[in-house]
Amino acid sequence: MSKKMFGVLSVLLVASMLLTACGAKPADENVLRVWIQWGDNPQQIQELFDKYTAETGIKVEVTAPIDDDKVLPALTGSNPPDILVLSGGDAAKSFYKEGLVLELSESITTGNIDMTDMYEPPLSQCRQGDKIVCLPWGTDAYALFWNKDLFEAAGLDPEKPPSTMEELVEYAEKLTVVGPDGSLEQVGFIPNHSWSHTDLYVRNFGGFWYSDDGSALTANSQAMIDALTWQQQFYTKYGVDNLQAFASGFGEYSSPDAPFYAGKVAMMVEGEWQVGPNFIPKLKPELNYGVAAFPPPADHPERAGTIVNQGTAVVIPTGVADKEASAKLLAWMMSPAIVAEEFCYNANLPTSKKAAEAQCFKDLGEKFQVFVDLMASPNAYAVITTPISFEMNDALGAAEEAILLTGADPKETLDAVQAEFEPKFKEAMGQ
Amino acid sequence: MENSTERKLFGFKLPPKTVWTKRAKSDLRTGLLFLSPWLIGFLAFTLYPMVVSFYYSFTIYHSKRAPEWVGLQNYANLFADDKFWISLNNTLYMVAIAVPLGLFASFVCALLLNLKVRGQAFYRVIYFLPSIVPTVAGTILFLWLLNPQVGLVNTVLAKVGIDGPNWMADPNWSKPALILLGMWGMGGTIIIYLSGLQDVPQSLIEAAELDGANWFQRLWHITIPMVSPITLFNLITGMIGMFQYFAQAYVVGGGDSLGRPLNSTLFYSVYLYQNAFLYLKMGYASAMAWILFIIILILTLLLLKVSDRFTYYSG
Numbered sequence: 001m002s003k004k005m006f007g008v009l010s011v012l013l014v015a016s017m018l019l020t021a022c023g024a025k026p027a028d029e030n031v032l033r034v035w036i037q038w039g040d041n042p043q044q045i046q047e048l049f050d051k052y053t054a055e056t057g058i059k060v061e062v063t064a065p066i067d068d069d070k071v072l073p074a075l076t077g078s079n080p081p082d083i084l085v086l087s088g089g090d091a092a093k094s095f096y097k098e099g100l101v102l103e104l105s106e107s108i109t110t111g112n113i114d115m116t117d118m119y120e121p122p123l124s125q126c127r128q129g130d131k132i133v134c135l136p137w138g139t140d141a142y143a144l145f146w147n148k149d150l151f152e153a154a155g156l157d158p159e160k161p162p163s164t165m166e167e168l169v170e171y172a173e174k175l176t177v178v179g180p181d182g183s184l185e186q187v188g189f190i191p192n193h194s195w196s197h198t199d200l201y202v203r204n205f206g207g208f209w210y211s212d213d214g215s216a217l218t219a220n221s222q223a224m225i226d227a228l229t230w231q232q233q234f235y236t237k238y239g240v241d242n243l244q245a246f247a248s249g250f251g252e253y254s255s256p257d258a259p260f261y262a263g264k265v266a267m268m269v270e271g272e273w274q275v276g277p278n279f280i281p282k283l284k285p286e287l288n289y290g291v292a293a294f295p296p297p298a299d300h301p302e303r304a305g306t307i308v309n310q311g312t313a314v315v316i317p318t319g320v321a322d323k324e325a326s327a328k329l330l331a332w333m334m335s336p337a338i339v340a341e342e343f344c345y346n347a348n349l350p351t352s353k354k355a356a357e358a359q360c361f362k363d364l365g366e367k368f369q370v371f372v373d374l375m376a377s378p379n380a381y382a383v384i385t386t387p388i389s390f391e392m393n394d395a396l397g398a399a400e401e402a403i404l405l406t407g408a409d410p411k412e413t414l415d416a417v418q419a420e421f422e423p424k425f426k427e428a429m430g431q
Numbered sequence: 432m433e434n435s436t437e438r439k440l441f442g443f444k445l446p447p448k449t450v451w452t453k454r455a456k457s458d459l460r461t462g463l464l465f466l467s468p469w470l471i472g473f474l475a476f477t478l479y480p481m482v483v484s485f486y487y488s489f490t491i492y493h494s495k496r497a498p499e500w501v502g503l504q505n506y507a508n509l510f511a512d513d514k515f516w517i518s519l520n521n522t523l524y525m526v527a528i529a530v531p532l533g534l535f536a537s538f539v540c541a542l543l544l545n546l547k548v549r550g551q552a553f554y555r556v557i558y559f560l561p562s563i564v565p566t567v568a569g570t571i572l573f574l575w576l577l578n579p580q581v582g583l584v585n586t587v588l589a590k591v592g593i594d595g596p597n598w599m600a601d602p603n604w605s606k607p608a609l610i611l612l613g614m615w616g617m618g619g620t621i622i623i624y625l626s627g628l629q630d631v632p633q634s635l636i637e638a639a640e641l642d643g644a645n646w647f648q649r650l651w652h653i654t655i656p657m658v659s660p661i662t663l664f665n666l667i668t669g670m671i672g673m674f675q676y677f678a679q680a681y682v683v684g685g686g687d688s689l690g691r692p693l694n695s696t697l698f699y700s701v702y703l704y705q706n707a708f709l710y711l712k713m714g715y716a717s718a719m720a721w722i723l724f725i726i727i728l729i730l731t732l733l734l735l736k737v738s739d740r741f742t743y744y745s746g
Binding site: 068069072075076094097098099100195241244245247248249318388390391394397398401402405406 | 493494495496578579580581597598600601687688689690691692693694704705708709710711
């Protein structure tokens with residue numbers, strides 16, 4: 001090959017690469033990009049944001065759900081989304097600590113966002129000291145669901161759910177049916193079904209795995225030990241293998257064969273979406289069930305109505321091109337009408353008090369209203385989040401598994417978690 | 432243009448030294464030009480990240496802020512980290528059991544698929560089909576097959592009087608369950624073995640037959656030695672793949688429950704992913720990646736070295 005030919009080919013190659021690189025993403029300043037970590041129905045979310053376009057002429061491009069592993073590269077790169085909706089407050093604080101997302105006071109002022117309209121518990125998930133690093137957009141809460149038919153069959157009053165945690169244990173006993181071969185045919189209550197609810201139990205025992213202000217790690221506090229010991233008794237009573245064998249035959253979560261729907265589990269802790277149109281009313285409309293706040297321990301009736309919110313958090317990446325445009329879109333998302341529209345559709349709890357009064361939430365029925373009312377409970381909390389939430393949650397999950405499935409001693413197990421994580425926590429908090 | 436003295440590096444033979452004539456230089460330039468799309472990709476997306484991750488492994492680096500040099504701290508912390516050892520153990524378990532088992536099963540299947548029977552093409556397709564099922568779909572399918580109460584596997588076991596295990600819910604059975612899943616998708620390895628088997632010279636087999644060798648003797652003394660380079664290739668690629676085992680464990684864990692039950696499916700790459708993308712400990716994760724790289728490198732070199740004794744290259 002001649003040198004001339006080589007030169008021409010080289011120039012062509014470089015030019016084509018440059019053109020490809022430039023052409024890959026046309027910079028359109030009039031398009032705002034919103035990334036959402038959840039979203040079973042991307043089309044509905046896009047249609048919601050199209051309303052912003054109709055109002056302002058600014059196009060909004062929604063990507064939902066976005067994969068977890070795409071979020072970090074985007075936040076550290078030069079072209080992050082204009083708004084990022086995270087599935088929980090956990091990540092917001094670690095992102096803020098790393099300088100990946102903005103502190104929002106300026107955006108709140110720019111967008112004229114009414115902070116008094118927000119329920120405090122979900123908002124507390126976004127507070128880092130006196131700073132606000134995210135805003136809650138819809139939230140979840142858990143309560144006790146009970147199957148009235150199974151209550152009746154067990155000789156219990158179908159209209160009366162257990163009023164204390166101790167009573168719940170008694171009811172569970174009566175509601176458990178063991179077959180002639182010793183295997184379980186029906187179980188009264190499985191404390192970690194369909195996933196961990198230690199946050200709710202530990203609040204009922206008067207604590208959490210962090211101090212209330214989030215400044216100290218209390219993984220081995222008495223409340224934590226009590227919460228895990230209380231759960232462990234169900235596994236001890238029924239036998240781990242027996243219970244696991246029974247649970248392994250459960251139908252899919254979102255199917256008519258889900259264990260509570262199918263009458264295999266008589267009581268469960270579940271979220272507000274269950275009473276919404278996509279779950280029980282659609283999958284098992286004939287189910288005869290009730291919903292009430294999870295009961296407190298007998299010696300602490302003042303803890304009645306305890307809920308622990310955990311919900312979506314909206315952040316603005318540090319590297320956004322136009323902070324003002326992001327702030328305005330954020331303010332629009334936080335407006336009561338939009339909150340009501342989005343979360344009525346999904347049957348999730350609104351984070352705006354004004355939105356909670358919307359007719360569409362009332363239309364979701366009395367059972368949904370139980371959750372809406374609980375949002376204003378004096379015992380409404382949120383999961384406390386810190387910059388090491390993810391790692392901490394994984395460690396607590398492993399500890400819970402060890403306690404429930406292997407019979408490990410709750411105190412010893414939690415002491416070990418505390419010992420391992422206290423230095424990490426202090427380092428992360430700059431203490 | 433060959434240099435008569437043999438050149439070696441770490442005991443491995445190197446190609447003969449090139450004499451740089453004008454023609455050779457021009458050929459190199461042209462070759463590089465044609466290679467350039469790959470070369471640029473390799474430099475930018477493989478070599479550069481590797482070099483940078485080596486640097487990060489000596490730093491505390493989360494994501495955006497400048498990395499802070501801490502020397503060997505990450506490595507020291509890793510060696511004191513229980514989860515690191517658990518994840519390494521789980522991964523070694525898979526390498527030690529799943530890889531040889533997979534090789535053996537693939538070889539046996541390839542032998543069967545090499546027989547001259549009616550409808551062989553159909554059987555070959557059947558055995559290869561699972562390999563084209565996406566990992567996520569295959570894994571979810573297996574979760575159903577292995578469902579302890581309603582799954583096909585335990586139903587069949589129950590028919591022969593065996594009380595099947597809880598598979599994915601039981602820490603003692605979760606890894607064997609994943610190994611079963613892996614065996615289902617061994618079509619690729621079977622195909623490579625099959626091509627190797629078809630390369631075994633028929634003349635040798637016939638000569639052995641004339642000498643009175645039975646089927647097993649022919650297999651042991653002719654077929655297995657003749658496909659030994661294929662075995663080595665499958666062993667090395669299988670081992671490397673298994674050290675990087677991730678997707679199936681990620682699907683089984685379903686995001687929030689990675690490693691469950693009781694950390695029995697916490698594989699090396701899963702823990703690395705958690706550190707990098709969930710805990711934002713990029714420096715720590717980089718150190719993990721380099722330890723894995725070194726383990727794989729040493730084991731591969733060792734295998735290549737040892738393979739001299741059991742690999743036969745007919746060419």
